[in-house]
Amino acid sequence: xxxxxxxLDVARIRQDFPAxxxxxxxxxxxxxxxxxxxxxxxxxVDRVSHYQSFEHTNVHRGVSTLSQEATDRFEEAREKVRAFxxxxxxxxxxxxxxxxESVNLVAQTFGRAQVKTGDEILLSAMEHHSNIVxxxxxxxxxxxxxxxxxxxxxxxxxLDDLESLLTERTRILCVTHVSNVLGTINPVKEIIxxxxxxxxxxxxxxxxxxxxxxxxxxxxxxxxxxxxxxxxSGPTGIGxxxxxRELLEAMPPWQGGGSMILSxxxxxxxFCGLPTKFEAGTPAIAQAxxxxxxxxxxxxxxxxxxxxxxxxxxxYATERCATIPGLRIIGQAKAKASVLSFVLDDIHPxxxxxxxxHEGIVVRAGxxxxxxxxxxxxxxxTTRASFSYFNTREExxxxxxxxxxxxxIFK
Amino acid sequence: MxxxxxxxxxxxxxxxxxxxxxGDLECCTHHAHGLNPLCGDDIVLKVVVADGIVQDIRxxxxxxxxxxxxxxxxxxxxxxxxxxxxxxxxxxxxxxxRGTLDTAVDPNILGRLSLFQSVKNLPSRVKCAxxxxxxxxxxxxxDEIVSTE
Numbered sequence: 001x002x003x004x005x006x007x008l009d010v011a012r013i014r015q016d017f018p019a020x021x022x023x024x025x026x027x028x029x030x031x032x033x034x035x036x037x038x039x040x041x042x043x044x045v046d047r048v049s050h051y052q053s054f055e056h057t058n059v060h061r062g063v064s065t066l067s068q069e070a071t072d073r074f075e076e077a078r079e080k081v082r083a084f085x086x087x088x089x090x091x092x093x094x095x096x097x098x099x100x101e102s103v104n105l106v107a108q109t110f111g112r113a114q115v116k117t118g119d120e121i122l123l124s125a126m127e128h129h130s131n132i133v134x135x136x137x138x139x140x141x142x143x144x145x146x147x148x149x150x151x152x153x154x155x156x157x158x159l160d161d162l163e164s165l166l167t168e169r170t171r172i173l174c175v176t177h178v179s180n181v182l183g184t185i186n187p188v189k190e191i192i193x194x195x196x197x198x199x200x201x202x203x204x205x206x207x208x209x210x211x212x213x214x215x216x217x218x219x220x221x222x223x224x225x226x227x228x229x230x231x232x233s234g235p236t237g238i239g240x241x242x243x244x245r246e247l248l249e250a251m252p253p254w255q256g257g258g259s260m261i262l263s264x265x266x267x268x269x270x271f272c273g274l275p276t277k278f279e280a281g282t283p284a285i286a287q288a289x290x291x292x293x294x295x296x297x298x299x300x301x302x303x304x305x306x307x308x309x310x311x312x313x314x315x316y317a318t319e320r321c322a323t324i325p326g327l328r329i330i331g332q333a334k335a336k337a338s339v340l341s342f343v344l345d346d347i348h349p350x351x352x353x354x355x356x357x358h359e360g361i362v363v364r365a366g367x368x369x370x371x372x373x374x375x376x377x378x379x380x381x382t383t384r385a386s387f388s389y390f391n392t393r394e395e396x397x398x399x400x401x402x403x404x405x406x407x408x409i410f411k
Numbered sequence: 412m413x414x415x416x417x418x419x420x421x422x423x424x425x426x427x428x429x430x431x432x433x434g435d436l437e438c439c440t441h442h443a444h445g446l447n448p449l450c451g452d453d454i455v456l457k458v459v460v461a462d463g464i465v466q467d468i469r470x471x472x473x474x475x476x477x478x479x480x481x482x483x484x485x486x487x488x489x490x491x492x493x494x495x496x497x498x499x500x501x502x503x504x505x506x507x508x509r510g511t512l513d514t515a516v517d518p519n520i521l522g523r524l525s526l527f528q529s530v531k532n533l534p535s536r537v538k539c540a541x542x543x544x545x546x547x548x549x550x551x552x553x554d555e556i557v558s559t560e
Contacts, residue, residue, distance in 0.1 A: 348474065350477075358414065380451045
C-alpha cells in the first residue's frame with residue numbers, strides 16, 4: 001500500500017498555518033493562491049527564526065565553530081534539495097534568488113556563450129514572462145530568433161511538429177513543467193528525449209512543478225531544472241538552478257565577487273568549482289536553511305499524498321465550477337495540476353477578485369505574468385484559484401458561493 | 412475594508428455595461444493612452460477643446476468595471492465644461508480617492524462622482540478609478556502615454 005491511499009489529516013496540517021486560524025476581514029481566511037506564493041508552515045518559520053537567533057554568521061568564511069556550523073546547515077539544505085529532485089550531486093545545485101534569477105543565470109552564461117547571430121531559442125506558448133524575457137534580451141543582444149511551440153484550445157502543447165521546430169540553429173529549448181495559468185502538466189520527459197535526439201539541451205521551469213509533482217531530474221534527463229523556494233512552502237529570496245555537470249562546468253561565471261574565487265591577483269583571478277562558481281557574495285543563508293525545512297515538511301506529509309489530495313480538490317472544483325452558468329474554465333488539458341483559471345460572463349477578473357477578497361477568499365486575478373497565454377485565448381485576464389495540501393472541499397464550496405455572489409452583484 | 416457593494420453600486424454596474432461616450436473621435440485636439448499594467452486596464456482618450464471648453468470627449472479600451480465606469484462618468488461630467496473646471500475636477504477626484512477631500516463635508520464640484528469615494532477603502536483598486544483622470548490630465552498636458560503603475 002502506498003501512502004497516497006491514506007488521506008491527509010488536513011485539520012492537523014492547518015494548525016501549522018497561523019494565517020488560516022486568524023480572522024481576515026472578520027472571516028476565516030480561504031487561501032486559494034498557493035501558485036502565486038505558498039503559505040509558510042510554522043516549522044519552516046521556526047527553523048529560520050532559530051537559525052537567525054542562535055546559529056547565524058557568514059558561511060564558507062573563517063575558522064570559528066559558529067561559522068563551520070552555519071556552513072554545515074547551509075550545505076545540508078543543499079543536500080536536501082539534491083535528494084528532493086534526485087540530482088546526481090549537490091555540486092549541481094546552485095542557489096539563486098528564485099526561478100527568475102535561475103533562468104537569467106542560464107541565459108547570461110550558457111546562452112551568451114552558445115547563442116550566435118541567426119541562432120534560435122525555442123520556447124513553449126505557455127511560458128511565464130520569467131522564461132520569455134531573459135531569452136528575448138539575449139536574442140536581442142545576439143541577433144537570434146525566438147521560436148514558439150504552439151498549443152491547442154485545451155491548453156496542451158502541440159508537439160506533432162516539434163522536430164521541425166528543432167532546427168540545426170536551435171541552441172536551447174525552454175519549457176515549463178506545469179503552466180501557472182492553465183495548470184497543464186507538460187510531457188517534459190518526452191520533450192527532452194526528442195530535443196536530445198536533435199542535440200538540443202532543455203531548460204525546465206519547475207516553479208509550479210516542484211511543489212506538486214515528485215521531480216526526478218535524472219529520470220527526466222533535464223539539462224537545467226529551475227524552481228523557487230516560496231512556491232513550495234519555503235521562504236522568498238531563495239531558489240534553485242540544477243544543471244547537468246558538464247554544462248555547468250563549461251559555463252563562465254555570472255556575477256563576480258567574494259566566495260566564488262580561488263585566488264585573486266591584479267593579473268589573474270581563478271574561480272571556484274561547482275557550485276560556488278555561481279554564488280558570488282553572501283548567500284541567502286537563512287532562506288536556504290528554510291527551504292531545507294520546507295522540503296522536510298513536505299516529505300513528512302508525503303509528496304504522493306499531497307499530489308493525491310490536490311488532485312481531488314482540483315477535480316471537485318472543476319466539477320462544481322462547471323455547474324455555474326457563464327463560467328468558462330481556461331485550460332482543460334487532460335493532465336493538470338492544482339490550478340483552476342476561469343472567466344465569468346463579461347465580468348473583469350479584478351472585480352471578481354475584489355468581491356471574493358471581501359469574502360475572505362484570496363485568488364489571483366490578472367494576466368499571471370503570462371500575457372502571451374492571455375493573447376492566445378483572446379482574453380485580457382483570468383481569475384485563478386490554486387489549491388494546496390492545506391485546502392479543503394469546504395473552501396471550494398465557499399469559492400463557488402463567492403462566485404455566485406459576484407454574479408448577483410453584476411446581474 | 413468596506414463591503415464591496417458600497418462601491419459596486421447600481422450606477423457603476425450600469426455605466427460598466429453601457430459606457431457613455433465610448434468610441435473613437437476622428438479629429439481631436441488632445442489625446443492620451445492610459446495603462447494600468449497590474450489590471451490590464453487600457454484606455455485611449457480623445458478630447459476636443461475649443462474656446463476653452465471641453466467640446467467633446469470619447470474613450471475606447473478595456474478594463475475592469477471600476478475603470479470603465481469611472482471613464483464613462485468622467486466623460487459625462489467634463490463634457491461641455493470649461494477647461495479650468497475639468498482640471499479642478501481631476502484634482503478633486505484625486506483628493507477624494509486619497510482621502511484628503513470628503514465629498515460630504517468639503518466644498519467640491521464632483522457631484523455624482525462622489526460615488527467613487529469608497530474606492531479609497533480598496534487600495535488595490537485605487538489605480539483603476541484614477542486611470543481615466545490621470546489619462547485626462549496627461550492628454551490636457553500633452554503627455555501621450557501614462558501609466559498608473
